[in-house]
Amino acid sequence: MIEVRELTKSYGPTLAVNQVSFDAHAGEVVGFIGPNGAGKTTTMRILTCYLTADAGTATVAGYDVVENAIDVRKNVGYLPESAPLYADMGVVDYLKFMTEIREIPKSQRKERLRTVVDICGLEGVIQKDIGELSKGYRQRVGLAQSLIHDPPILILDEPTSGLDPSQTIEIRNLIKDIGREKLVLFSTHILPEVAATCDRILIISQGEIVANGTHDELISRIRSEDKLHVTIQGSEEAITPKLQELDGITKVSCVSSDNGIVKYEITTSQEGYYAAGDVYNVVVKNEWVLVELRQESVDLEQVFLHFTTGETSNITPAREVMRAEDATEEE
């Protein structure tokens, strides 16, 4: 539904988006993450026809963003960063205005209005002016606005910023729900959010897409060795040599040993869960007591740092990106 090919856009001398290409399809929630000024907002603005790219093409819902801007906009619901709304308008007036301009037939306007008020939990504030609302409610009104015409594609720029934890969870669940049938492309700074909501992750840095894949794919891409944390009840002298004998285990280091409880950190070149199985079998065979066996997980934070700054040492990067430190704001 969204096809982006070598999109490039610069603001004066600053290259904001550089040869960005990706695809996204219906039924997908795509998370767009990257450091400040990486080009997330610019890309979204190009996809919503607010800006025009210097080079490259993008089609949204089958329409070119330059040639058929109006058709693109009809198929997209867009919530810009920090939900800019008219403070002097009432919530209902604002949403009614949107139904008019979205050309929703008169007979369906009330129903659509009710639906989005329901979805976004706006019943309590419907009579108020937007200016009186808290940040969280404004964000919801912004979301309601983007959903009002039931668009097949939803583009949300940091939809959860400024929300309290319970609101954040609500919005995430909402995004997941919507993403079952539609395409949701959203940007965020909050990494757990991406892991929790997205089917696919795009990491953008310095205007370039540096990673594109599912959560697990990205994690396996940066992982070349695994670590196991093992705690065994027994004597260190007896256990250590047995562990070292195991296949694929490159390093066994004893972290602590007291009162017959020994803690190890094991480095393995195999996938962590194979090695864990072997460790378990050894423990059982020797009738020791296994107190803890845990595989150290690579989390998205490490993935993000890896792709955006090249940190996390022990890995061969798919692509060298070491310039995020001097990232410039995009506007």
Added chain:
Amino acid sequence: MQNINAIFKKEFRSYFNSAIAYIFITFFLGITSWLFFRTFFISGQAEMRGFFGIMPWIYLFFIPAVTMKLWAEEKKIGTAEILMTLPIRDYEVVLGKFLASFGLLTVTAIFSFGIPISVMYLGNPDVGTIVCGYLGLLLMGGAYLAIGLFASTLTENQIVAFILGITTCFVLLIIGEDIVLFSSPDWLYPIFSYLGLGAHYSSILRGVIDSRDIIYYLTIIGFFLYLSTLSVESRKWR
């Protein structure tokens, strides 16, 4: 058309939701009535030439105040980003906003009917010239509005938009004034005297509706609305 109407309604309502419309109407009527009636009884003439005569100068300050927020505020708050990603064309938004400000101007003109009614009550004015005067007022006001709207597209600061609007209107107004015309070179004289915002208005005030005057104002309005559209579109390429 539906889109222009939706924008018009939103903007027009916004004038009345915020205090702008009430302040504008009250001050405008207060000041113009005062200026008019203060000499009206001395001259003892049942005519409204005094009222219409000062209008180019009153508009100079009032109209950019009406238009200054139309774009500057949208850009400042960021609402332009939602507005300009809705399935509407840029010119439709420009036109909708212009018509809303024109609507406010028309409402104000209607409220000022108290003046001609008092004049008619007190004497026997020439109704034809009064009708022409109001027509001229709306045409010239439209031109000021289009200029102010254009100024508002250029900046996200309302004060800057206000001052830019006043300056542009002021320049276009004084180039048609005698004092500028006499001191300008011969080859500029016809251009200046044609372009001056006030000259065509004065000729309408005389009670003669000449299509050239009407065309002049419509051209100015069209020209500045076109510039506004270009200016709004320019966000895409910057």
